[in-house]
Amino acid sequence: MKRIGVLTSGGDAPGMNAAIRAVVRTGCINDMEVYGIKRGFQGLISGDMERLDLRSVSDIIHRGGTMLFSARCPEFKEVAGIQKGVDSCREHGIEGIVVIGGDGSFRGARDLSLSGIPCIGVPGTIDNDIACCDYTIGFDTSMNTIMQMVDRVRDTTESHGRCSIVEVMGRKAGYLALNAGIAVGATAILVPEFDYDIEKDIIERMRRTQKTGKRHFIIMVAEGIGGVEELSRQVEKALGVESRAVILGHVQRGGTPTCRDRVVASQMGYRAVKLLLNGKDNRVVAMQHEQIIDFDIYEALSMKKTIDNELYSLAHEISI
Ligand code: ADP
Numbered sequence: 001m002k003r004i005g006v007l008t009s010g011g012d013a014p015g016m017n018a019a020i021r022a023v024v025r026t027g028c029i030n031d032m033e034v035y036g037i038k039r040g041f042q043g044l045i046s047g048d049m050e051r052l053d054l055r056s057v058s059d060i061i062h063r064g065g066t067m068l069f070s071a072r073c074p075e076f077k078e079v080a081g082i083q084k085g086v087d088s089c090r091e092h093g094i095e096g097i098v099v100i101g102g103d104g105s106f107r108g109a110r111d112l113s114l115s116g117i118p119c120i121g122v123p124g125t126i127d128n129d130i131a132c133c134d135y136t137i138g139f140d141t142s143m144n145t146i147m148q149m150v151d152r153v154r155d156t157t158e159s160h161g162r163c164s165i166v167e168v169m170g171r172k173a174g175y176l177a178l179n180a181g182i183a184v185g186a187t188a189i190l191v192p193e194f195d196y197d198i199e200k201d202i203i204e205r206m207r208r209t210q211k212t213g214k215r216h217f218i219i220m221v222a223e224g225i226g227g228v229e230e231l232s233r234q235v236e237k238a239l240g241v242e243s244r245a246v247i248l249g250h251v252q253r254g255g256t257p258t259c260r261d262r263v264v265a266s267q268m269g270y271r272a273v274k275l276l277l278n279g280k281d282n283r284v285v286a287m288q289h290e291q292i293i294d295f296d297i298y299e300a301l302s303m304k305k306t307i308d309n310e311l312y313s314l315a316h317e318i319s320i
């Protein structure tokens with residue numbers, strides 16, 4: 001394989017640049033030509049790509065976002081869109097592609113592989129919701145950003161003796177909410193993976209902690225649960241504690257990647273190119289028990305990820 005492409009797709013994640021850098025450098029030192037494809041599958045379809053060399057990826061390892069830009073490309077979910085991607089690869093002589101993104105992007109990579117363009121997926125999403133992976137690029141940075149932001153929220157929450165109901169990202173997954181919730185000492189954490197009852201899981205818990213002298217509260221809610229404004233009103237009504245809803249939003253997806261994200265992204269980008277060099281395709285790079293491994297994309301996409309039950313129980317046991 002002499003010419004490969006690399007693209008970032010779906011929601012961006014801090015550390016994607018470090019992964020791009022590793023892909024480009026590993027390709028170049030193995031005598032490959034590496035093309036950066038802009039705006040994910042959108043740029044693949046339109047042929048928006050440029051050759052990258054060793055120096056093209058200098059000074060990006062510490063930057064959030066993605067130098068290749070990202071996009072959601074609905075056209076790529078259609079057979080005709082995939083075919084346009086295949087045609088574009090043929091036209092530009094691209095023999096393999098490293099796709100950095102979440103499980104949606106992996107579905108695109110799978111379809112492209114099936115149509116004859118070898119692809120390797122690299123897990124890049126702050127949500128950490130890819131089943132075959134213990135860890136996805138961007139998760140650590142995002143958790144730390146949430147923690148820092150909520151530490152600030154806590155100062156004002158404490159000063160006013162209020163309850164702050166904080167919504168963090170994770171439309172379908174609660175890993176950010178659970179882990180960051182523990183890190184900020186949240187009184188209660190709501191995630192899409194577990195059923196909840198507002199009276200029992202929020203109001204009652206707050207009452208219990210009030211009895212032991214607590215005057216201010218942080219409640220962590222994953223985006224997939226939603227309704228933080230309404231929850232705030234319910235808390236005020238039930239307990240008479242002044243409450244505020246705080247939606248952290250996209251601040252959680254930006255910023256300089258942590259050391260962990262830069263290192264894991266470098267390992268994963270490196271592994272992806274090595275797989276292509278060894279004639280492997282239709283695979284996903286993953287991390288399990290701190291080891292970098294890889295899976296068949298079909299297998300990876302059919303796996304189910306569960307949230308850590310023990311961690312969830314512990315969070316609430318010690319928040320008293
Ligand atoms: P993520 O990769 O972060 O999960 P999305 O789910 O938005 O993000 O997917 C990113 C892109 O991947 C989509 O805009 C589309 O181009 C492609 N994609 C998603 N699902 C499919 C699918 N079933 N088939 C082909 N391509 C897909």
Ligand code: F6P
Pocket residue numbers: 010011012125126127169170171172223253
């Ligand atoms: O990147 C994943 C994610 O952050 C989800 O947690 C969130 O639901 C989604 O992206 C929001 O993305 P956007 O606002 O770009 O549509």
